[in-house]
Amino acid sequence: MSIPSTTDIGSGARGLTRPWALTDYSAAAKIMKNALDHGANFWNGSLHYGPPHANSLQLLKYYFDNHPEDADKVVLSIKGAYDPKTHTPDGSPEGIRASVGEALKVLNGVKNIDIFECARVDPNVPIETSVRALAELVKEGKIGGIGLSEVSANTIRRAHAVHPIAAVEVELSLFTTDPLTNGVADTCHELGIPLIAYSPISRGWLTGGFHKPEDIPANDMRRILPRFQPGVFEKNFKLVEAVERIAKRRGTTVAQLAIAWVLRQGAIPIPGSTKDVPLTEQDLQEIQKLLDALPIAGERYGGQHEKLLNL
Structure with missing residues (x-):
């Protein structure tokens, strides 16, 4: 997968405590269009980047409604299977299927989900169980590939043994160098898995x-x-x-x-430059x-x- 640069898709909903400036969808869409025109074709969003009625999926729906010609130009990665109210992941087959279904419902066919990843590993569900559920969704054509988020090197290997992993997303920056010493980066490079680095400027530091x-x-x-x-x-x-x-x-x-x-x-940073x-x-x-x-x-x-x- 060739990804020259990346964009993190947040929400413009008001009333949330957030590290980014509030904006409306039309203004956000202009930025997204400009980013894509400059090569940022890997877009990262989530069901919990904003409330249910105004998260990044709604923003993406707005964008592709207005720019349908861009749908095939973007590699879209979506995180889900996570309850932001209780800060608990749901890696069960039922939870994953429900989360993917919700994302597809919001997008309503304007854009395929190229990669879906559970936002965090569910400590109560074996990673093999979660990946098998995602693999079924790949087979059904509901998602294009499987991603992992904030996982250990061992979990990457276990997951990859069940189904090829399309991307691993971790925090990586001058403030957070853990993936370079805990085996995560080495494992991704060994297995040929793109390493996606979020917060490369350390939450604004x-x-x-x-x-x-x-x-x-x-x-x-x-x-x-x-x-x-x-x-x-x-x-x-x-x-x-x-x-x-x-x-x-x-x-x-x-x-x-x-x-x-x-x-x-x-690594591939989000956002890119x-x-x-x-x-x-x-x-x-x-x-x-x-x-x-x-x-x-x-x-x-x-x-x-x-x-x-x-x-």
């Missing part, structure tokens, strides 16, 4: 927009994330400052440098020294969310 906790809007979900808390924020900002110095010397933005680093790890920042071996060595000297403090999510990672 690597944009240069935050210099103190007060810079985060009051209703922003980052206010409750462990890595943004006062006391921890100051420690983590040291890495941002160090990366800023490299970016300034290279004549690029911090975000472009961060995304370029993710690409050099053999249209400007290539070639990193030399010297650059990579310098960045690695920073990562070794300035370890990130705080969990990624904390609480129940953290327990569902790397299963």
